[in-house]
Amino acid sequence: MSSADHFVRTTRGPWRLCWAHGSAEIQALGGMLGPLQFRLDDERELDVMHVAPWSGLTRASALPGVLRRLRGEWPCIPFGRADQPPALPPGWQVQPADDGWHHGYAANHRWQCLHADAGRVQLALDFPPDAPVARVEREISADPHAAAIDIGLTVWARRPARLPLGLHPTFRLPPATRRVRVMLGRHDGIHSYPALASDSVTRLQPDTCSADLSALAGIDGPLDLAQLPAHGVFEELLQARAVQSAKEGAPPFALHYLDYDACVGLWWDTAQLPDLMLWVSNGGRQRFPWQGRHLALGAEPVNSLFDLGRVAKAPPGHPLADRTGIALDPATPWHTRYRIAAWQQAAHPDADHHAL
Template sequence: MFFPAEPPADARSIDWPHGRLTLHRLGAMLAPVVFTAPGQPDFSPMQIAPWHAEPIGAAQVGLMRGLRGDWPCVPFGRTDRPADLPASWSARTPHDGWGHGYSAHHDWTWLATDDPHTLALTIALPAADPIARLTRTVRAQPDAAVVDLSLCIEARVPCTLPVALHPTLRLDAGRVALDLPPHGPGLSYPVPAEPGRSRLAPDQRFDRLDAVPATDGPSADLTRFPQSQDSEDLLQLMALGGPVTARYLDCGWALALDWDRALLPDLMLWVSHRGRLYPPWNGRHLALGVEPVSGVFDLGRVAAPPADHPLSARTGLTLTPGQPLVVRSRFSARPLSAAECQP
């Protein structure tokens, strides 16, 4: 992947012995992140939207203009209710129209740090928002291929909101194997995530990510990429017991994602496999969102599931003014052994 010698004016970079990362003011988005090791090709696992340097990209608004890598979502989720969502999912009204939250669509402000391996950004939210301020800190560990992140959430009023982190991995770098820890049930989206382009059978429960009920056959294996068919799908895995690892078999690297599972107990997967055909996607977006979440898919702002749904208690994080809440996460990379490069 092309990696400019200097970051753009609205971004800053950290160079350290194990790589280089760039943090952007827009949405506090992190990407690219390039890991290095002696005798290994550079490893750049974060997706960057293919339209980022095109005129169609410059014409996008907010999040879509800079879509890339990892960013925080407070509150997490869409602000439009799917038209075919069953009536048993009661309606909720979001406090604004910013999908994934105001902070995902606006520029943050740099904070000074006294550590050359640390970058920090903050954003003050509008007065009508239940959140007063977010602060994001990104630190490269000087002696390891590890990036530590923290998100401090300060509430303006008492509230319970769906919250997620949004790591999005590239799937255009050859074969990828997704290794999961033990987890609870998996759940497919209650309706087709992208009408006419979703492959998974809606509103299904499953136990294994390599056997997810599908509409085009008995099951889909979502632990191996690229897939045999293009699609756009969302699903949620409950109660993960450890970090998630993506093995890039043709790159010879693995990327592990770990996070505070006491706060964000589940993992939402966004399989964006050339499924959206309209601009600016144009059938070319190939990425996997691996998103720690406290909430109900991306629906928690517009709907609540029926009481008997497995996610009915996933209402989000409870926030209190004067009591900042810090959510921590980590990316770590390592070269694969020859045996680990096998599917």
């Protein structure tokens, strides 16, 4: 292949990270990261990031950008749905979204590569001229000393605005039930979605608050989502308020893959993005492309009211009514950093090494 051919291929993506402790792929569409493999030892790798089973199918080419090659991790700017939600409880107000891009313009368009080598990929995307956001950049770097990647996100505003904003790591779940343990740090309660979904099966009572993932307020009694995939078929959205690390240096969120006896942790700035939205996809959507076979767990650090921040407002007394988004200022770019890392369960992550 000529050097010119190589330039075309690398500028269009995908771009690959490859280092002693793992490998990863980043695509242009949505700037999405995935697949991602971490090397646990000389003989074992753990596949961490979800890749949708319809990726590459002919029918998938007609899907919206965010779904067409759905995978792994990406930023949502702005965060959330753009369509009108189903019937909300009394006191909630609905409003039209400022555009039609589900999970934001950035999740539905092709990013430009600014730099790519085996250890670091830097991408950028310019927004339409009428958008409050002017430009976003993200950098994904492999930690040369660990099974870990570090990600930076910068947002330049065109004008002052407050937008719901979130990150969207989506983790792989195996087909066997209850083989992944969900480890959530300290929090101020886990809130269920305020309305029943119109396109999927749900087993949670809407607009409730529970103290623990192992005993959520279910329609048919307590529902345990602390180990996944769960028994049954359903799709759930939850928001854990004010998530913090359980102890110094520990991740606010982690998964224990029992069949590998290995963990994957997610660290982020909980002052900027105080809550964690959990998307539990447990085969609960039947229409294409889901077809009842989609298993994944989205663990999404957010400053948002569920995925409703663009289209609805909670009543003043609701515990999440103050989650109104990030204040953006054209004079100062907004920046955040986060980290995804794996370790064998027998060896706990070192606090200093893994801190942001």
